[in-house]
Amino acid sequence: MDTMSFVLFGATGDLATRKIYPALYNLFIEMKMPESFSVIGLGRKEISNDIFQGLVEKSLNTFSRNSPDNADTMKAFLSAFRYSQLDVNRKEDYQKLLQLVVQREKELKLSENRMFYLSVSPEFFDVIALNINESGLGTTEGWKRLIIEKPFGRDLKSAQELNENLSKAFHEEEIFRIDHFLGKAMVQNLEVLESSNPYLQDLWSNHYIANVQITANETVGVEERAGYYDHAGALRDMFQNHMLQLLMMIATQLPKRGDASTDNLKKKAIMESLRPLQQEDVIHNVVRGQYVAGKSKGDSVVAYTDEPGVAVHTHTETFVAARLWIDDLFWNEVPFYIRTGKRMKEKSTRIVIEFKEPLTKQSIEEDGKMANLLVIEIGPKEGMFIQLNKKNNKGELEPVRIDCYSNEKDAPEAYEKLIHDAMNGDSTFFAHWDEVEMSWKWVQPILNAFNDNLIPLQMYEAGSYGPTGSDELLAFEGFKWLLDSTTWNSASTIKEEEYAYPTSRK
Ligand SMILES: NC(=O)C1=CN([C@@H]2O[C@H](COP(=O)(O)OP(=O)(O)OC[C@H]3O[C@@H](n4cnc5c(N)ncnc54)[C@H](OP(=O)(O)O)[C@@H]3O)[C@@H](O)[C@H]2O)C=CC1
Ligand SMILES: O=C1O[C@H](COP(=O)(O)O)[C@@H](O)[C@H](O)[C@H]1O
Numbered sequence: 274m275d276t277m278s279f280v281l282f283g284a285t286g287d288l289a290t291r292k293i294y295p296a297l298y299n300l301f302i303e304m305k306m307p308e309s310f311s312v313i314g315l316g317r318k319e320i321s322n323d324i325f326q327g328l329v330e331k332s333l334n335t336f337s338r339n340s341p342d343n344a345d346t347m348k349a350f351l352s353a354f355r356y357s358q359l360d361v362n363r364k365e366d367y368q369k370l371l372q373l374v375v376q377r378e379k380e381l382k383l384s385e386n387r388m389f390y391l392s393v394s395p396e397f398f399d400v401i402a403l404n405i406n407e408s409g410l411g412t413t414e415g416w417k418r419l420i421i422e423k424p425f426g427r428d429l430k431s432a433q434e435l436n437e438n439l440s441k442a443f444h445e446e447e448i449f450r451i452d453h454f455l456g457k458a459m460v461q462n463l464e465v466l467e468s469s470n471p472y473l474q475d476l477w478s479n480h481y482i483a484n485v486q487i488t489a490n491e492t493v494g495v496e497e498r499a500g501y502y503d504h505a506g507a508l509r510d511m512f513q514n515h516m517l518q519l520l521m522m523i524a525t526q527l528p529k530r531g532d533a534s535t536d537n538l539k540k541k542a543i544m545e546s547l548r549p550l551q552q553e554d555v556i557h558n559v560v561r562g563q564y565v566a567g568k569s570k571g572d573s574v575v576a577y578t579d580e581p582g583v584a585v586h587t588h589t590e591t592f593v594a595a596r597l598w599i600d601d602l603f604w605n606e607v608p609f610y611i612r613t614g615k616r617m618k619e620k621s622t623r624i625v626i627e628f629k630e631p632l633t634k635q636s637i638e639e640d641g642k643m644a645n646l647l648v649i650e651i652g653p654k655e656g657m658f659i660q661l662n663k664k665n666n667k668g669e670l671e672p673v674r675i676d677c678y679s680n681e682k683d684a685p686e687a688y689e690k691l692i693h694d695a696m697n698g699d700s701t702f703f704a705h706w707d708e709v710e711m712s713w714k715w716v717q718p719i720l721n722a723f724n725d726n727l728i729p730l731q732m733y734e735a736g737s738y739g740p741t742g743s744d745e746l747l748a749f750e751g752f753k754w755l756l757d758s759t760t761w762n763s764a765s766t767i768k769e770e771e772y773a774y775p776t777s778r779k
Contacts, residue, residue, distance in 0.1 A: 274307045274696055275415065276383040278374050282401055283392035284314025284356065285328065288422065293392060294329050295337040296688040301350050302339055305693055311377040315359040315370065325356035338683050353381075361397045367408035374410065386415035388696065395424055399438035406442035420449045420695050423514055424505065425704070428720055429713040436706055445706055449695040454489075454515040454622075455522075455702040456687025458679065459651040463522045464536075466649070466657075473647070476628065478603045483629035483644065484752050485609045487519050490617035492569050494735070495591070499582030506589040508561075508719060511613040517544075517712045518704060519651075520609060523624050524599055537705045544711035546601040555722040560731060560742035562592030564616040567735030574616065574735045588730055590723065591615045594743040608750055612743055616735035618758070622651040625755045643672040646755065655679040 279297070283289055300306045314325050329351060333341040341347050357373050359366040378385060389405055391398055398421055405411045405419075419439070426432025439448060454460055467473050476482070489511060495502045502510060521540040550558060565576040577583060577591050592614030599609065628645040646660035656678030663673045694702060722728050731740030738744075738757050747753050 274305075275386045276307045276309045276381070277311075277386035277388055277415070277696065278378060278383060279310060279312045279388045279390065280315070280370070280374065280410075281312065281390045281392060282315050282359070282361070282397070284325070285316035285318055285320070286392055288392045289314070290328070290332040291336050292686070292688040293390065293692070294332040296686060296692050298333050298337050298341060298350055299339050299685065299689050300693055302346060307696070309381050309383055310353055311374075311381055311383060312354045313370070313373055313377065314354060314356045316356075317358065317360055319358045320356055322354070322356050326351045326354050329354055338686065361393065361400050361404070364404060364408070367404045367410060371408050371410050384415045385413035387411075387413055387417045388420065389418070390420040392422060395422070395426075395435075399435060402439050402442040411442060416447070416698070417443070418447050418449060418695060418698070419443045420451060420692070422451055424509060425450055425514070425709050426713065427505070427509060429710070429717045432709060432713050436710070446700065448706070449691075449700055450704040450706075450709065451691055452514050452518050452704045453687045453691065454518055454651075455704070456689075456691040457622075457651050457655075458684060459649055459655050459657070460519065460522055461690070461702060463649065479605055479607045481628050482607050483627045484607060484747075484750070485523060486625040486627070486747075486755060487516060487523070487609065487611045487623075488625075488754070489516060489519075489613040489622040490619060490738075491613075491615050492617060492620045492736075494564070494569075494574060494616045495577065495580045495583065497582075499580055503583050503587055503589050506723070507591055507593045507613055507615070508716060508723065512593050512595070512611065513712050513716045514704065514709075516611045516613055517715070518708070519624065520547075520597065520611065521708065523626075523649075524604060524609070536701050537708065540705075541707050541711065542601070543599060544708060544715065546599045546604075547711075547715055548598040548600050549715065550718045552718045552722055552727070555719050556728055558596045558746075559719050559722070559728060560592075560594040560740060560746055561590040561723060561728050562594075562614065562731045562733045562740040562743070563587075563589070564591050564614075564735045565732045567616070567737065569616060569736050576735070577616075588723070588726065590730065592617075592733060592739045592743070594739065594746055595719075596746050596749075608747075608752070610747055610752075610754070612739060612754070614733075614739050618736055618738055620653055621756075622653075623756070624649040624651070627752070627755060642670045648756065650678070655684070 281289060281293065297306070297312065330347065355373060355377060357370050359370055374387065377383070387410065391401055393401070402419065411417050426435050467477055521543045524543045525539040563577050566579070567574060578585055578587060592612070594610065594612035597609040597611065599607070626647040642662050643660065647657070648660070649657045656676060658674040658676035660672050660674050662670050665671050691702060694700070731742050733740040738754065744753060
């Protein structure tokens with residue numbers, strides 16, 4: 274890998290502390306960092322290099338998956354770190370930064386490869402990109418790259434404006450938009466799932482698939498992020514980015530591992546085939562919800578509107594579910610259901626593919642017989658299972674699962690994989706502009722309908738599976754959300770406890 278400078282805006286912030294330093298350290302001890310590199314942290318605070326290195330060390334002691342117990346390794350790692358005070362709006366600070374970058378390039382004999390990581394509020398993205406350009410920081414003999422965090426805009430127009438501004442300083446292939454869901458191990462596995470399993474290839478179409486369900490439920494509420502979340506809501510925070518990326522990944526026909534540009538084309542093709550929603554259709558295809566007081570893991574929790582920092586009469590949604598259709602040859606007539614919510618009964622991010630009875634074209638549950646399923650568990654458990662039917666000792670049909678769960682305790686985190694890919698210039702698992710733009714385009718009528726209050730805000734109890742409208746969405750086509758523990762108890766011989774501890778982990 275090329276030697277380089279890693280210039281981190283927002284070096285004193287939460288994301289840097291919890292994710293970025295641990296990721297760099299784990300890459301370092303696994304020999305995945307360049308032979309020589311410099312890290313320059315930036316923030317408004319005036320702190321010395323020693324204090325900065327102390328902050329980084331503290332972050333590793335608290336958050337690193339590989340325990341930083343070797344003093345020599347730690348010393349070698351920290352020796353790469355320097356700090357420079359910078360206010361994003363002060364041009365002279367960029368000149369000071371340029372001097373430091375060049376000085377470290379000389380001291381460490383680095384090529385002029387520069388990675389700029391913007392771990393700051395999105396309102397600063399364009400001013401930083403502009404100043405990188407104007408200050409000369411972006412004029413290098415090597416490569417320059419920009420990593421940016423979400424959110425990328427708050428609607429179609431602002432995303433387009435932001436992209437236009439970034440494009441003045443960076444080419445599309447130099448911009449790495451992080452969507453951390455794309456760094457999750459099972460999402461990266463989707464690529465090979467179909468291509469390396471011929472039997473799935475044959476089943477991967479509307480002939481055999483009844484519906485696809487994509488869920489990202491969380492037990493946490495808004496936590497300390499009301500300032501951001503109450504202006505964003507579940508649609509912007511999760512749906513427009515993570516959920517639609519999951520949809521693109523699962524729906525893409527991937528004959529074999531492509532490169533970033535072919536994978537991007539395939540994802541784009543899915544978005545192009547996604548049936549647009551007219552504003553008047555939103556009410557029939559989208560459910561928005563907000564949690565009221567309830568129980569989370571046995572503890573009483575307050576309603577969203579009683580969370581600190583949330584406006585009392587807010588209409589911000591903490592839950593959203595939608596029915597989507599992909600009008601292409603493979604997926605025509607297969608509904609995709611997506612839901613995501615906070616303060617749900619359990620934390621689970623998963624994709625469920627329900628197969629149908631080929632003769633009836635329906636999924637069927639009769640005499641104990643359950644639909645065949647392929648379930649991809651993205652988090653917090655990582656693994657997958659296939660659900661089939663077998664006869665038990667009483668001669669009754671019952672569902673069984675063939676599962677495979679990851680037992681890797683110290684598997685690399687999403688940020689590690691993504692930062693490593695960006696260092697290698699591989700943008701496969703990043704959100705490309707056309708995907709982002711098409712996602713905003715698809716979501717925009719929903720944003721408008723929410724803004725105009727055209728869609729009822731359905732209340733759901735904290736610790737539940739969301740508002741009733743979410744179940745009705747699937748019931749319309751004769752389906753239901755699968756694998757919610759209540760569904761299992763009522764419809765199958767598989768008990769909730771079995772679900773909680775997959776067989777391979779017992
Ligand atoms: N935290 C998280 O879990 C996640 C964060 N993100 C995104 O990552 C980005 C960073 O978030 P997070 O770390 O939580 O934010 P924090 O508020 O914790 O940190 C913000 C950082 O920006 C710096 N900063 C603020 N104003 C200026 C300025 N005028 N000039 C220079 N630096 C400034 C702060 O420096 P100082 O402390 O010196 O003022 C600090 O280092 C955001 O885009 C967020 O949306 C995305 C996903 C998850
Ligand atoms: O991006 C976000 O994701 C998290 C959920 O991520 P996970 O990896 O823990 O599943 C969510 O809590 C947060 O609101 C959102 O901004």
